[in-house]
Amino acid sequence: MKLINELLGIEYPIFQGAMAQISTSQLAGAVSEAGGLGIIASGGMTADQLREEIKKTREITSKPFAVNVMLMMENCDEIVDVILESNVKIITTGAGTPKKYMPKLKEAGVIVIPVVPSAKLAKKMEELGVDAVVAEGMEAGGHIGQVATMPLVAAVTKAVSIPVVAAGGFSDGRSLAAAFAMGAAGIQMGTVYLASEECPIPASFKEKVLESIETSTVVTGRRNGAPVRTIRNAMTVHYLELENQDVPREELEKLTMGSLAKAVVEGDVENGSLMAGQILGNIHSIRPVAQIHQEIIEEYRQIKLPVL
Incomplete structure (x- = not known):
């Protein structure tokens, strides 16, 4: 199995979730600079605001980052145009289908990764030609689906042949190992970053x-x-x-x-x-993003599973 970091050119198979009004350049830039995939949440932004956030992110890091597109937004056409003109090469999507935008996104070489709540929708996305999917279970914060992470990821990884990123309840090396055991190519985390030094919340x-x-x-x-x-x-x-x-x-x-x-x-x-x-119960201190990543990878490498 090829891990998502190998496909995207990032160091660790870790995505930062797109949290509205939180996942700005300050957090996304820090996550990418620390080896993960920082993701700017464009929901609620104007085209000019997104353009500025992309610029600020590039001032923080020269590493790959993504923009999340909420497909129900009225200004979605403008948001996609900004992504293309800014030469952002990775997007995640939610709240709809990216079908309308797939031709020009793929023509521009953009990697498209929708967030899905079911295996059925994951298969539809694969048929559209997306590059991977994020399977997000109901343990996650914010808007959620109806299926818990473990059965969802198990179903999605069996249903599609493209890489699957597991989301909902991930925060450490143990959960990273669990995601790999279920056939996922990486994980997405959101809540754990709320307690990061770089997170722009009060x-x-x-x-x-x-x-x-x-x-x-x-x-x-x-x-x-x-x-x-x-x-x-x-x-x-x-x-x-x-x-x-x-x-x-x-x-x-x-x-x-x-x-x-x-x-x-x-x-x-x-x-x-x-x-x-x-996953709140597994978060006990405010740490730099780089330390969060380092501790996850170190814990993962120390895990010794029973031999059956």
Whole structure:
């Protein structure tokens, strides 16, 4: 099996997840410079903002990095054009199909890696001609699917012949080894980077990550078909109360309006949307990204599996 780092020209088979308003040049550049694949989250950005983030990332690192494209965005055409004109050679996609853009992306030599929640969708992406897929389980933070990581990765790796990157619940060398055992070519992590020195979120958010455990997250939005995993706080408690009372979706959306910015910009840990995954219980300190990577690889190399 060829690992994803060999295919992309990066040092480690580790992707950084695209976290809205968090995965900017500051974090993506640090991850790429430390041997992983940094990914700029373009969701919510204008074309000019993305252009500037790409420029800033290149000032931090000369190594490969990617841009994540949320395909439901109204300005998606402009975002793709910026990626092409900026000569970014790797993209990940979510919230839709990249079919519309595949001809010009492949003509420009761009590596396309969609994030998928099922084996069925992974097969459709392979048929489109994508280069790899990220199979993200429901343990992940933010918007999630319905299948846990282990059965999802097991199904996707059997369903497709292209490389599969496992996501949802990864943070250390042990989980990297588990991903390889399931046939994955690498891993994607998001939550672990929230506690990195380079992550551009307020100290209050980082402290909330450190004090949380594996049972500290809740999933809101299940009833309206848009499940999101976040750290439990006053806002989510109120949201779930209303959701259980079958309050209309419009009322629930009023409650969460601007909640992501409250968390990642203002540092409001009670009323903000603190998107994070169930791996929280395995994060105990704030470290530089380079140290996070080094410790993962060192732990992986020290693992000795039982001989059967």
